Amino acid sequence: MTDKSPLTLTINGRDHAIAVEARRTLADAIREDCGQTGTHIGCEHGICGACTVIVDGEPVRSCLMFAVQAEGRQIRTVEGLADGETLHVMQQAFMDHHGLQCGFCTPGFLMLAVGVLEREPDISDDDLLDVLSSNLCRCTGYQNIIKAVRAAADEMRK
Amino acid sequence: MKPAPFVRHVPRTLDQALAILSQVAGQDGRILAGGQSLVPIMAFRLAKPAHLIDINEVAGLDQLASDGKMLSIGARVRHAAFHAPVADNRLAALLTYVAHHIAHYPIRMRGTFCGSLAHADPASEWCLTAATLGATMIAMSQRGTREIAAKDFFEGIMATALAEDELLAEVRLPLLASDAKFGFYEFNRRAGDFAMASSLVTYRIVDGKIAEARVGVGGAESAPRRITEAETALNGATPDDDAFRAAAEAARDAIDPLEDHQTDAAYRRDLVRAVVRRALEHSLT
Numbered sequence: 001m002t003d004k005s006p007l008t009l010t011i012n013g014r015d016h017a018i019a020v021e022a023r024r025t026l027a028d029a030i031r032e033d034c035g036q037t038g039t040h041i042g043c044e045h046g047i048c049g050a051c052t053v054i055v056d057g058e059p060v061r062s063c064l065m066f067a068v069q070a071e072g073r074q075i076r077t078v079e080g081l082a083d084g085e086t087l088h089v090m091q092q093a094f095m096d097h098h099g100l101q102c103g104f105c106t107p108g109f110l111m112l113a114v115g116v117l118e119r120e121p122d123i124s125d126d127d128l129l130d131v132l133s134s135n136l137c138r139c140t141g142y143q144n145i146i147k148a149v150r151a152a153a154d155e156m157r158k
Numbered sequence: 159m160k161p162a163p164f165v166r167h168v169p170r171t172l173d174q175a176l177a178i179l180s181q182v183a184g185q186d187g188r189i190l191a192g193g194q195s196l197v198p199i200m201a202f203r204l205a206k207p208a209h210l211i212d213i214n215e216v217a218g219l220d221q222l223a224s225d226g227k228m229l230s231i232g233a234r235v236r237h238a239a240f241h242a243p244v245a246d247n248r249l250a251a252l253l254t255y256v257a258h259h260i261a262h263y264p265i266r267m268r269g270t271f272c273g274s275l276a277h278a279d280p281a282s283e284w285c286l287t288a289a290t291l292g293a294t295m296i297a298m299s300q301r302g303t304r305e306i307a308a309k310d311f312f313e314g315i316m317a318t319a320l321a322e323d324e325l326l327a328e329v330r331l332p333l334l335a336s337d338a339k340f341g342f343y344e345f346n347r348r349a350g351d352f353a354m355a356s357s358l359v360t361y362r363i364v365d366g367k368i369a370e371a372r373v374g375v376g377g378a379e380s381a382p383r384r385i386t387e388a389e390t391a392l393n394g395a396t397p398d399d400d401a402f403r404a405a406a407e408a409a410r411d412a413i414d415p416l417e418d419h420q421t422d423a424a425y426r427r428d429l430v431r432a433v434v435r436r437a438l439e440h441s442l443t
Contacts, residue, residue: 022210046194059267064265066166069212134262
């Protein structure tokens with residue numbers, strides 16, 4: 001049962017042919033097998049949200065999915081946000097509003113906020129605040145993250 | 159923090175899923191639906207299932223249908239399905255309100271209603287909902303299909319009446335009357351955390367008096383249940399602060415409180431009094 005099975009993960013539109021055990025989490029496969037280390041791993045049990053990625057349009061905890069469950073699905077990670085040298089409006093807003101310090105939680109917050117706003121562009125401010133309670137940040141005290149996401153939300157609605 | 163090795167099975171039909179389950183149930187085979195509770199306990203190695211039957215590819219398990227009396231919820235209906243009302247009924251409004259209290263948005267994208275019930279965490283919002291409203295569980299195995307009433311389903315902390323070869327294929331919730339009132343409140347120390355106590359109430363007002371009261375309490379005992387003493391305090395009373403206080407105190411006195419490192423029995427009782435009263439107050443908003 002520790003046999004590895006061949007598998008193709010599609011991350012930011014690019015196919016990665018890998019071989020993993022069934023128990024390999026999507027988070028580990030993205031980082032270790034596909035080399036996309038922008039996705040961070042914090043708690044490994046679904047509490048911190050650092051590993052949040054977008055799978056088929058849904059923001060999910062990649063530590064709570066197995067890689068084999070993501071075959072054939074469109075996976076988006078922080079590496080896919082920017083368009084060349086141009087940052088995604090959410091990334092730019094985090095810079096403009098000082099929404100990060102150490103940056104460890106940032107990829108998770110970015111994918112959470114982008115994933116939710118793409119699904120629900122007109123989400124209420126209260127609900128957006130509730131969404132941002134999904135992820136943990138140990139540096140900023142959240143206020144600047146909230147400011148950044150609100151600003152980006154306004155931008156994304158235009 | 160890595161799950162132990164397991165064999166993954168990917169059935170495409172319900173029959174295939176039940177056949178595999180009957181084969182591997184005795185070898186610690188488990189159903190994997192949303193995985194939002196199972197995968198964390200596997201990461202901690204609290205669970206080391208030898209086989210996982212992943213039902214995410216099984217056709218037809220995501221059905222959500224109402225026949226005018228009951229709402230049927232298939233085994234793979236995610237929490238997020240209830241973010242907006244799923245039917246034109248008070249029950250749908252209740253489910254939407256409760257759903258927003260379950261963990262966090264990304265968890266609700268994956269976690270399933272039936273999975274929560276099968277997992278049977280005492281603090282689960284859906285377990286409280288099923289117990290309070292009197293859900294019917296549809297358990298299927300190769301041996302056949304049986305219905306289990308909510309009052310007979312929850313047997314304790316993460317323990318249910320499901321046999322090891324049974325899949326919780328569907329849950330049916332009775333629709334609510336058009337004039338039904340509902341209220342929900344849960345207490346936790348951080349948003350999205352496990353509730354330390356929770357309450358769901360429903361009732362109608364007939365001639366100015368409370369009727370058909372249901373008072374459920376979760377997170378306070380080893381399994382969620384209706385508290386008859388609190389319902390008795392409400393039925394026939396005027397829906398006001400006095401009645402709500404009396405019901406809350408009756409619930410406080412009636413429970414057999416769980417104790418843990420952060421909550422002793424006296425504190426749990428006090429939380430139950432508070433959440434029942436706040437759920438009742440919410441019912442009038």
